[in-house]
Amino acid sequence: MRNFDYRKLKDAMWSSEIVNYIAQIRLMQGRQDMYLQRKPAELKRLVEIAKIQSTEASNAIEGIRTTNTRLKQIVAEKTTPRGRDEEEIAGYRDVLSLIHENYEHIPLTPNYILQLHHILYSHSAKSLAFGGKFKSVQNYITATDAEGHSVMLFTPLAPYETPGAIERICSSFTEAIANGEVDPLILIPIFIHDFLCIHPFLDGNGRMSRLLTTLLLYRCGFYVGKYISLETKIAKHKDLYYDALAASQNGWHEGREDATPFIKYLLTTFLSAYQDLEKRINIVSDNTTAVEMVRQAISGKIGKFKKCDIIELCPSLSQSSVEKSLKELTERDEITMHGTGRGTFYTRNDL
Numbered sequence: 001m002r003n004f005d006y007r008k009l010k011d012a013m014w015s016s017e018i019v020n021y022i023a024q025i026r027l028m029q030g031r032q033d034m035y036l037q038r039k040p041a042e043l044k045r046l047v048e049i050a051k052i053q054s055t056e057a058s059n060a061i062e063g064i065r066t067t068n069t070r071l072k073q074i075v076a077e078k079t080t081p082r083g084r085d086e087e088e089i090a091g092y093r094d095v096l097s098l099i100h101e102n103y104e105h106i107p108l109t110p111n112y113i114l115q116l117h118h119i120l121y122s123h124s125a126k127s128l129a130f131g132g133k134f135k136s137v138q139n140y141i142t143a144t145d146a147e148g149h150s151v152m153l154f155t156p157l158a159p160y161e162t163p164g165a166i167e168r169i170c171s172s173f174t175e176a177i178a179n180g181e182v183d184p185l186i187l188i189p190i191f192i193h194d195f196l197c198i199h200p201f202l203d204g205n206g207r208m209s210r211l212l213t214t215l216l217l218y219r220c221g222f223y224v225g226k227y228i229s230l231e232t233k234i235a236k237h238k239d240l241y242y243d244a245l246a247a248s249q250n251g252w253h254e255g256r257e258d259a260t261p262f263i264k265y266l267l268t269t270f271l272s273a274y275q276d277l278e279k280r281i282n283i284v285s286d287n288t289t290a291v292e293m294v295r296q297a298i299s300g301k302i303g304k305f306k307k308c309d310i311i312e313l314c315p316s317l318s319q320s321s322v323e324k325s326l327k328e329l330t331e332r333d334e335i336t337m338h339g340t341g342r343g344t345f346y347t348r349n350d351l
Helices: 006-011 016-038 040-061 068-075 083-105 110-120 126-130 159-179 184-198 205-219 230-236 238-249 260-285 290-299 307-313 319-331
Strands: 141-144 150-154 335-338 345-348
Touching (some): 006 184, 016 260, 040 260, 068 083, 110 159, 159 184, 184 238, 184 260, 230 260, 260 290, 260 307, 319 335
Antiparallel strands (some): 335 345
């Protein structure tokens, strides 16, 4: 039976690359936490945007989609979900909101993980079949090759081993965090990697892993996922995500795996999110006019950008303020507008 003892990680030697990632994340965490505590209201819009993006991206990775309008309505709880996809989107919304609002009261235990999984399927007919239940039959991690054939990539733990394994990774993680001997930024990727290798559910393992990543980050004092969607970053580079996971699974059943590729992947994802948040904080914190704020947001754009990109970077501005500012900058010949309607995009004229 596979053993899990995260205390051993205190003796591990990590590459200078990993150590550097951790140092950069902690530096940005310290700077941003001070600002967030002083001016949380100014970044309230970022929270709303991140919720929508996280719900959309995490489900899209699994092929679960709806229209942008419906998605926003579902996340805002202004409509009833229609069909299987929207039911599962609503479930993800509920779990994400629960984590946002109650993370300090959600300890890492098998029982809480089961409850979160049950909520994930609470709007779906699948709830009765396996929502909130560990797998009852063997599952496999597969991929489809160029000819459309299913190829088995990894065999997770057997159903009879699963409850005990989840119990052990939860207790080992909690003990290692309490002892303070292993950096949480190492422990979190390793826990998530083990969770994915166990693959405890018949469905929803990927989405649960991303929700648990957010939960563990919050519980360890890293709140970037509240303002920047980690799920969106993973979705944009999902091939790298799957490659890192596959590379780290070799020898896992025997305890001989090297989780370094997956650790690096998640650390770079966290770091990229902190870098994005820093850019947005710099824009929000400037006590300038709307036009100057939009100009600063545009200064970091290369190539095409849309109105929605600027709205996202300037959460303290209303949509109409962004539209007026873009119009003014177009009239000043600082940017050029291309296309019409939904296809409208802009480019800078100083490049």
